[in-house]
Amino acid sequence: MAAITLNSLPDEVLQSILLGSAKKRKDLTSVRLVSGRFHNIVNPEYWRTIVLQPAYSQEFSTWLQRQFCDRWVHSYRILVLLIAHLPQLEHISCFMSDRHDQRLLLDLFDQCRPARLLQLGIARPAGSSDRTPLMRLSKVSLRNSSSLAGLVQQTPVMQFPLVDLQVSSCPTGLFRLAKIQPRLESLELKDIAFMENTVRLVLVAFPCLKHLTYGALRSYESNTDVEIVNVDPAGQAIRELGKNLTHINFHVYCDGEAGDFALVGSLGPLCSLTGLKTLVTMPGALLRENSYRTLGDMLPTSIEMLTLATSDDGLSGCGQTDVEAGLPNLLTQSRRFPHLAGVRLGWIPTSDWQGHHWDVEGWDRGIATGDSWVWLARTAARKRIVRQLAARDMQLCFDDPSAAWDDGEHEDQVVFKSLSQVS
Numbered sequence: 001m002a003a004i005t006l007n008s009l010p011d012e013v014l015q016s017i018l019l020g021s022a023k024k025r026k027d028l029t030s031v032r033l034v035s036g037r038f039h040n041i042v043n044p045e046y047w048r049t050i051v052l053q054p055a056y057s058q059e060f061s062t063w064l065q066r067q068f069c070d071r072w073v074h075s076y077r078i079l080v081l082l083i084a085h086l087p088q089l090e091h092i093s094c095f096m097s098d099r100h101d102q103r104l105l106l107d108l109f110d111q112c113r114p115a116r117l118l119q120l121g122i123a124r125p126a127g128s129s130d131r132t133p134l135m136r137l138s139k140v141s142l143r144n145s146s147s148l149a150g151l152v153q154q155t156p157v158m159q160f161p162l163v164d165l166q167v168s169s170c171p172t173g174l175f176r177l178a179k180i181q182p183r184l185e186s187l188e189l190k191d192i193a194f195m196e197n198t199v200r201l202v203l204v205a206f207p208c209l210k211h212l213t214y215g216a217l218r219s220y221e222s223n224t225d226v227e228i229v230n231v232d233p234a235g236q237a238i239r240e241l242g243k244n245l246t247h248i249n250f251h252v253y254c255d256g257e258a259g260d261f262a263l264v265g266s267l268g269p270l271c272s273l274t275g276l277k278t279l280v281t282m283p284g285a286l287l288r289e290n291s292y293r294t295l296g297d298m299l300p301t302s303i304e305m306l307t308l309a310t311s312d313d314g315l316s317g318c319g320q321t322d323v324e325a326g327l328p329n330l331l332t333q334s335r336r337f338p339h340l341a342g343v344r345l346g347w348i349p350t351s352d353w354q355g356h357h358w359d360v361e362g363w364d365r366g367i368a369t370g371d372s373w374v375w376l377a378r379t380a381a382r383k384r385i386v387r388q389l390a391a392r393d394m395q396l397c398f399d400d401p402s403a404a405w406d407d408g409e410h411e412d413q414v415v416f417k418s419l420s421q422v423s
Helices: 011-020 025-032 036-047 058-066 075-084 099-120 198-205 232-241 320-331 379-389 401-405 409-419
Strands: 091-096 139-144 164-168 186-193 211-218 226-230 247-254 260-264 278-281 305-308 342-345 363-367 374-378
Touching (some): 011 025, 058 099, 075 091, 075 099, 091 099, 198 211, 198 232, 226 247, 305 379, 320 342, 342 379, 363 379, 374 379
Parallel strands (some): 091 139, 139 164, 164 186, 186 211, 211 247, 226 260, 247 278, 305 342
Antiparallel strands (some): 363 374
C-alpha cells in the first residue's frame, strides 16, 4: 500500500490541516509560500477575499468618488475606500478621534443600509440597490475618543442591520427610536453616561436582544452631600422587557474623587428571566446590604454562571458582606439551581476563605493566579468552568473598552479551530 503524503490528500482535507496549524491569521503567511497548491488553498481564508474592482451601483460609486474630490485625503477616507473593496467583510472595529471621522464612517453605513435591508428581506426601501459594500457585515465595534454630540438625530450605525454592536462614549439619545434595530442580538455599551432610563430605552429599541453589557459612568453633579445612584428603574425595565436576555453585564462606575455616592435600588429579583444563563454585576446592585432577601431569591433557576465584582470607586463594594454570608448556602441548593456551575467573586473574601464556612460538597474553590479574584466551580468540570469564568464577558466592563475590542487574534484562533475541526 502506497504511503499517504500531503500531496495525495484532497484539497478539503489539506485545508483543514493547514488552517489547523495556524494559531492566528498572520501565521498563514509562510504557509502560502510553500507551493502553488498551498497558496491556492490558504489564500481565500488569508485575505477573506479582496476584490479590487467591485461592480457597485452607480449611486454608491458616485458617493464614494465625492469623498476624494479634493487634495486632502484623510486616513478615514482611505478606511472607507478599503471597506468598499472588502465585500466579504464581517466585522469592523474602529477608533474614531473627531466628529468628521465619525460622520464619514456613519455616512457609509447610511449608504449601504437600504441594500442590506433588501438582502435580508426586512424591508424594500424605495430606490434601493443590491450593489453596495457591507452585505455580510454582522458586527461593529466603535470606540469614540470624543462625544457623538451632533449625531443624535442621525443614527446610521444603530439602524444598520447587525447581530453584534459595541459602542463607547455615545449619548443616550441614540436609543430614543423604538425598535430601530430588530435584528440585534448582542449590545455592549461602555463609558456611557449613567441615566436611570437608558436600559429601558435600549430594550425597547432592540427587542431581540439576548446579550446586554452596560458599563456606565456617573459623575458628581449635584450640590448635595451624597449623589444617589438608583438602579431600580434598570431592574424594572429588565424584568418587563428583558425576557429574551441570556447574558447581563451591568456596572456603574462612579467618580469617587469628586464626591460621595450612594447606591439604592436593585436589579432583582430576576426570577422571571427564565432564559438568563450568565450574570455579571456589582454585589450591591443585586443584593442590597442588610436586605432580608438572599442570593437565591434574586436569581432565576436557569442561571449557569455568576460574577459579583467590585471596582475601586467604593460604590460597587456595597453588599460584599451579605454575599460572603449567603453564597455558600446558594451553592448547596442544587435542586433549585441545577444549572449553576460557577461563581466568580472579584475580591478575596474577608471571612476565613480556607475555613469550613466555604466547604460545599461537589464544589471546588481557589484564587486566580496573578489576580485578586476567587472562583467556585463544580468539581466535575472545574477546569472548563474556571476558563469560562476568566473570559472577558464574565468580567465587569469598567476597564478600557478598546483593549479587548481591538484584539482580534483570539477570534481568529477560534475561527481556525472551527474550520480545522480541532477540539
